[in-house]
Amino acid sequence: MKQPFTRTVRRLAIATTAVTAATGMALALAAPAQAARPTAAEKQSVRWLGGQLTDGVMHNDQYDFDDIGLTLDAGLALAALDKRPADVEAIQSALGDDIEGYTTYNGDVYAGSVAKALAFTTVSGGDYTDVGGVNLRHRLHQLVIREGSSTGRIADHSDGTDYANTIGQAFAVQGLSLSDSGQAKKVIRFLLKQQCDTGYFRLQFNDDKDAKNQGCGGPGTNTPSVDVTALAVIALQDTHQMGKQVRSAQQHAVAWLLSQQGSDGSFAGAPPTDSANTNSTGLASWALGSSGVCRPARQAAVWVRGLEVPPNDDSALADETGAIAYDAAAYQAGESDGITTATRDQWRRASAQAAPALRYLRRSNCA
Template sequence: MSLRLTRGVALVATTAALALVATTTPAVAGPVRDQKQASRWLSGQLTDGLVHNDQYDFTDYGLSVDVGLALHAQERRGGTVTAIRDALAGGVDSYTTGVDWGSGDVYAGATAKLTSFVARTDGDPASFGGVDLVERLEGLVSTEAPTTGRLQDVTTSDDYANTIGQAFAAQALDAVGSDAAAPVTSFLLDQQCEAGYFRLGFSRKDSVDQTCDGDPRDAGKPDQGADVTALVLISLDALENPSAQVQDAVERGSAWLAAQQRKGGSFDDGYAGSNANSTGLAGWALGETGRCGKAQKAARWVQKQQAGSKDKALSADKGVIAYDRKALLTGRKDGIEVTTRDQFRRATAQAAPALDNLRKKQCKA
């Protein structure tokens, strides 16, 4: 799953090098090089601070935020992150509303994600591109029972707000000290299921019980594999003064996530098998929540999907991370084509932050 939140839902090492990686004190030179190369490649995908999709000829604001989040998480290319933020200021309405299609719709997921990104990167979400994003986001939060705190689209059609957007909203509103942060976070915690994972979709708005466990439609299995839980954990970990309830949710969620790791270190999205997007997000989240061994194992798997200097067809794309082994082998043969570039961009944006765990002497406590 991409971090992109549009209306619908809206990141190769040699055997010898891997042998040098210890469980909690990995070697530094290789991982630092791999991170730099991935960051350099991501930065090179920008045109005037934004990602442009050449296949379908549109500016991808959501993916631009993904790139910014990935670079910011690694504390790399701060100037590029600022350039992304500045460029996004010119497309606030295009990204968060239906103005380009002549509608008055406002999309909760995109609004929450953009507000979170601006807040995380030291921008002013209360005055961004001529828009008060905080006010816009607060206006998308339900204040009536039983959905108090629930994020919702303003739309005449289907409401696509979901737990990923809810997590971005909780982090963003907490960062700016909004009164809406508490109910938004409380509703987010209600989406954690008994097993420990976070579900993607919400209950029907007319349901008295808005919790995961109170929804008869929940089958006890996550509908997006590791992705949703990882994204929620990353946002919850960023809260400035987490409550005991939040800390408990993070512990339960990270324990569940750690248990989903496959033998080789990878994670999946519940559909397509092991992939760099899911593994990158999970490794990123596990590193932030202190599960270092698992996080480093995921990072080593991601590292194996990264193009190196010996990949001649990818020589101009050194550092890029492929979605999976098949995509890497295809890239080694054909290079990156206009029809495959989007997948490489999304995989690298979601997986690159996980590489940070290879150079940490100890995970974040």
């Protein structure tokens, strides 16, 4: 049974939703190759992810709610890998059943949630004009600022805090580009403003929507983020607008990601998750592989595979083949305690973001 979100849980759900290049060197980004045979690790991981769904939803047993945001993360991974179409269809159906509960609350409408729902629906081939009776593209259009210095920025419709950020902006770029929206170019242009001089994309926008400088370097937090940068690169793969500007931004972002990759292939997130982990490494591998930067993508995928539960595991993880741990500490804890009610959420989030990297274990899956 679906449970209503409390305001606290809803805020958490919304909030949670990589050196080989010399400085200034232009990278040639190739189109990704047609997917070849899946790797064994990839098949195991998507099987585990699909097994976490109940009627198309990931239910959080610890706090007893249906986590639609995490469900969409899994759906985006499965759609990107073109695996388990029945599970993808089940997620589409479940999203329609709870679209209002996921994107709105007490009259507020959350731009990041709408953008993520639209991105999943378009990536997975669903009908974005009717998701539970909602035209997601139209709803997102209503949340795009149309004039002034913040033109193209997504923003919550709310009398309170605006939680929109660059992750939601990237999803908006993806969804609006794939649905051939006339607003896509404005949204892309604002996303590109969030790219900092060294190549990374920052997470938070300028709080003052009327300030002249809405880009990185202006007011706001400009902390480097592998996760945000990787998601921006992935989203920009799906647009054919502003070709030269987008390609330049992608090249700059990829060069920065490469500068962040550890010698073991791993990536770390931004504080407070500034240690090697599969979320950041998986997303970076996905971004690099989809950009045709194959060797680093494979190195990252190999690191991720090292934290995937293998078949015939003889520890307490014996029944969790394909699950991907967040880091070595989480894997070690799982070996002794298994995946518990309290830790399953972290394993699911890590697996959803890291699974697409596993395709790059096979070089033929990269351009």
